[in-house]
Amino acid sequence: MASIDSAWFHQKLADRGASLRDLARFMRLDPSAVSRMLNGERKMSADEQDQIAGFLRVTLDDVAQKRRGGIAGFGEDKQQPYDAEAIAASPQPSGQKMFTEADVIYREGKRWMETEGGELLELHPMFGCMKGTMTIPDDLDLTAPADPDWGKVYEDD
Known part of the structure; x- marks a missing residue:
């Protein structure tokens, strides 16, 4: 099972003055299911992640990151995260x-x-x-919609 940052979730509950039972009641789940989820013994679904973010009043990104127990993105594969400032400052x-x-x-x-x-x-x-394998005509506007009527739900009169 993925390592979840349990301490972060419990701290956010404490900051809000709420208990694990309050979160379980909000999510309409059994408190033991929420406890197992926050301890990493049960997977957190996407819907549960959304509910937790709403209850704790934090961003969805924060919950997604903390449910994995670490940083998300390229860092998981031991690749350095993209740093635009460092790239701009480096000599070209x-x-x-x-x-x-x-x-x-x-x-x-x-x-x-x-x-x-x-x-x-x-x-x-x-x-x-x-x-x-591909030829783009000079008069083709690649920024124009492919189908101007896409999403049209009524007729213009």
């Missing part, structure tokens, strides 16, 4: 050359790319495999 490489189709070298039936040091690297077959 200037004059970095982007690799294009014009840089491909064809030899011996294979495709290669030359590094700045002159070394040839074989390209993965995935590179360029989708080229030419």
Whole structure:
């Protein structure tokens, strides 16, 4: 069973001056079911998560995070969370050359790319495999609705 931050839920109940029985009454559940849920012995459903957030007067994100016992998102997979400020503050490489189709070298039936040091690297077959599969006409507005009548419930007269 996932580790839930039980202490956080009990603290929020105390901050509100409510008991576990008050929460159970609000949710129309048996107090033992709510106790098992907040102790991690029973899973919390999405509907129960919504009810708890409403009762505790906290955001749904807070309850979702605390029911997992830790941070949500990429951090769960040991990937660093996205930090826009750090990225904006980090020095950006200037004059970095982007690799294009014009840089491909064809030899011996294979495709290669030359590094700045002159070394040839074989390209993965995935590179360029989708080229030419989609053409967007110049007069196509990609921001326009695909079907202007979508969601229309009445006729214009």
